[in-house]
Amino acid sequence: MSLSVIVPAHDEETVIGHSLRRMLEGAPGDLEVIVAANGCSDGTADRCRAVAPEVRVIELQSASKVAALNAADAAASRFPRAYVDADVEVSGEALAALAELLAQPGGPLVASPRMVLDLEGASGLVRAYYRIWERTSFRTEGHVGSGLYALSREGRARFGVFPSVVADDRYVQQLFRLDERATLHDHCFIVRPPRTLRALITRGGRIAAGNRELARLGLARRPESADASPERSGVRSVLPQLPTRPRLWWPFLVYCATQAATHFAAERKLRAGTTHHWDRDETSRL
Template identity: 50%
Template sequence: MPAVAGRTDVVSMSVVIPAHNEEAVLPRLLKFLRADATLRVVISANACTDDTVAVARAAAGDSLRVVETQIPSKIVALNAGDTAAGDLFPRAYLDADVEVSAATLHALRNALTTPGGPLVAAPRLRVDTSASSWAARAHYRVWELSDYRGAGHVGSGIYALSAEGRARFGAFPEVIADDRFVQQLFAPSERLTLDEEFVVRAPATLRAHIRRATRIAAGNRQLARRAEVALATGSPVPAPRRGNAGSAGRPGYRNLLARVAVRPRLWPSFLIYCVGYGVPLMLAAVSERRGRSPGWNRDETSRA
């Protein structure tokens, strides 16, 4: 096997992959990871009704383990994966539909084990829109210019924690946006976005994007309400660290408008972006007022 930069000869990093009905995408992720004996990979299957477990077990080896729960919950799967991974850190948490190389995971490990280094890190996100409609591509052309893409962003499919970083909280709480929850626990100076990248396939249509983005917006609202309740009641809920406002709010909007303003070719795309960004916010707010859960709203169009 070719040498991988930063690789050691012993198991030196754990990887937890929660998976619910991921038979279509799990093989493309595991093909990058299963041959690397330095990674302890845990597939944490939850309430699968397809062949996810069979696919994972077919790839299982000395460094890959499969655990199952019949509870349909990503959070339950994350906590079960944590237990199965033991005390091996750093630890990466991967969504099953991402594409990332073992070399990129080793870069995360190296960053998180550097003295004085970050406590949480992620590769740079690249969204593959090659199979998306013109409207979905237009949305993402503008989204690429948003503050959301700034340094220190972790999540959107992958984040990794050092042992010290993971000690900042106990079990994963029942939240929709586990990645956003983790990011908010760390100040910008404690986070790192690597130059190495991982790939997420964009939804095939703007409508599919809106469905997925509605759940993301609902997750962000849930975390905001959770923090408000904790502040009001004195509950021991970890509070967001300073500088974690993200791209939401007037500064983020102004920055994006300024970037689009000097790019006339993006003006038509900006109108589509306003729909792709604004409609999910509205739908999430309506669902919250009515006391409804937005549902999983997983994008199936990028899993084909």
């Protein structure tokens, strides 16, 4: 089973070696891994080359995730095609299952394994926030992306180059109807969210600004073709659960307050024109 894996990486030498080794364990025989090291000032590229000879590294001078995605996409030669953030942990077995699913005629066009949040070391407020986030319709209805998504050949043909936007995963997800998406519940990938509330708000502000950028550029799809953004759907989808679950009341207040803070953080970014600046969370990379 063939598969191309594209990994955009900017100054990720502390985590990318482990991520790549996990991908190669039990991976499909015809696996192509391309790392697009963009604007790196550390040893990311050398660390990738040291993992295995089959890892191909493309180096770009500027720090741009979109440029990295497009450069690696142009170099890739296999389908299906997976796009994986450098700090995400996914096994070769999960990638093989994705490749098999997306190669089936008449199958889904976009898919990902089940996402698991590693909250070890996260503050109580961060844990409370994600307790609600996991219950939103954004997470429970056709969620793919947020660090890893894979496209069939037909799915990748739905758009050309990646547009110059921050929310590339959101852009891709909303191109597909709910019945065109799939989640592999028997396999997972691990994401490490920010460990502090301040870092969570900073990251959330960038995500919210990216979602609004899609709307401003006319790249946001209609609700009937894809789910609403988490900013609009999060609170509404959780409210009916609250009357019978009093233990969710405090986490819900934390979630709402955090969403309000990310709204203001997004507004500041948009006004300052810093939406496209790298704003990486360092608390989850310690």
